[in-house]
Amino acid sequence: xxxxxxxxxxxxxxxxxxxxxxxxxxxxxxxxxxxxxxxxxxxxxxxxxxxxxxxxxxxxxxxxxxxxxxxxxxxxxxxx
Numbered sequence: 001x002x003x004x005x006x007x008x009x010x011x012x013x014x015x016x017x018x019x020x021x022x023x024x025x026x027x028x029x030x031x032x033x034x035x036x037x038x039x040x041x042x043x044x045x046x047x048x049x050x051x052x053x054x055x056x057x058x059x060x061x062x063x064x065x066x067x068x069x070x071x072x073x074x075x076x077x078x079x080x
Contacts (some may be wrong), residue, residue: 004028030052
């Protein structure tokens with residue numbers, strides 16, 4: 001691991017509330033994520049239709065029921 005990445009990770013570990021411009025190594029991570037946001041578009045899905053999620057896998061767990069993994073095709077889901 002590059003030393004600058006390690007320094008940024010250690011800085012975030014010590015203080016999760018670091019703001020932009022307060023640490024030059026953390027700033028590099030923010031700059032990288034800005035570029036990711038610019039070049040990788042957020043997938044769009046229709047929110048005007050009923051919720052539909054394609055289930056790709058499921059994992060039964062003791063005490064929690066079944067956990068499903070998938071992707072949302074359309075709609076919005078709320079908490080509860």
